[in-house]
Amino acid sequence: MLHYKTYELDDPDASWVVFVHGAGGSSSIWFLQIKEFIRYFNVLLVDLRGHGRSKGMLPHKEERHYDFEDITRDIIEVLDSLNIRKAHFIGISLGTILIRNLSEIAPERVTSMVLGGAILRLNIRARVLVALGNMFKRVVPYMWLYRFFAWIIMPSPRHKKSRLLFVNEAKKVAQKEFMRWFRLTNEITPLLKYFEEKDTGIPTLYLMGDEDHMFLPAVRYIITRHTNSWLEVIGNSGHVCNVDQPAEFNSRAILFLKKISSGILPQPAVLQCASS
Known part of the structure; x- marks a missing residue:
């Protein structure tokens, strides 16, 4: 089973909030959220398979190609x-x-x-990135690919903290595990198309x-088509x-x-939301 950590209030009626990180990260990327959320909710943090402290925790039969449903x-x-x-x-990016x-x-x-940095559709730039990654993933060190992707997705100098956080977390993911996760990119487009057409309400x-x-842009479009969004x-x-x-994220989400x-x-x- 995945590694997880819980924070529980002394309130039997308190709601649970589950935080799900993205690819290459771990539950530690929520360190700027925990203090605020545990004031109001029970909190569950999980490390996805192959990430954080969930590395090596799955049985050998699971050490194979897997898909989004498995995860x-x-x-x-x-x-x-x-x-x-x-x-x-609450999730971020691929989470x-x-x-x-x-x-x-x-x-x-x-x-x-609550979907932060939500991925609802891959634009042309994203599809080109995925294609390049699949082309060079076996000849280029995976951390080079990850740094390149991080820079393309978060190019501004003010995104440096986020880039460094995710790159440092990605260093903890084994290359074999990174390759398993990268194969998931082949499933993203049809899955996102289904999500776009299906309104859960x-x-x-x-x-x-x-x-x-x-x-x-994709999120701006999807909220015009889905109810309760x-x-x-x-x-x-x-x-x-x-x-x-983090202050804006926390206050709006809470x-x-x-x-x-x-x-x-x-x-x-x-x-x-204005921010200084």
Whole structure:
């Protein structure tokens, strides 16, 4: 089973919030969120297979090619072990795809979703990056690829902290594991197309940096097609908005979860969050 960590309030009615990191990261990328969220919610942090402290924790029969469903069911297994029947889910980058997939596999487990740096569609630049990665992944050191991708996705000097955080976390992922995760790129396009066509109706807040030029346009489009979906754009922030502007990310996400827990749906709007 995956490595996980929990923080529980002394309140039997407290809701659970499950944090899901992206590829190459670990649960440590949420260090700027934990202090604020544990004031109001029970919190579950997971390290996805091959990442963080989940390296080497799966049986040998699982040491093979796997898909998004396998990785998603890893998370459900942790929920079952803790008897968490339903929770709010917060994800960043590729973690948003896993949460969205979980909402298809087990919608009854998802109260709401907060999707930061959400990946809803691969634009031409993203598809070219994936194609180049597949072309050179066996001849170029994987960390070169990861640094290159990080720079393309987070190019601004103000994104440096996010780039360094993810690159340093990626160094902890074995090359064989990186290759397994990279194979998942072959499944992304049809999966995202299905997600675009299927509206779950589950309350979903998209938190996107205003400088996340690769993925923000698709989110602006999707909220016009899906019910119970809201977008808040965080100023002076890139793809990893929970690191670039943690105070904005935390306040917006917590307010949303509180409203959902109280049975209040936010007013439909696209909000621009100013940040200094």
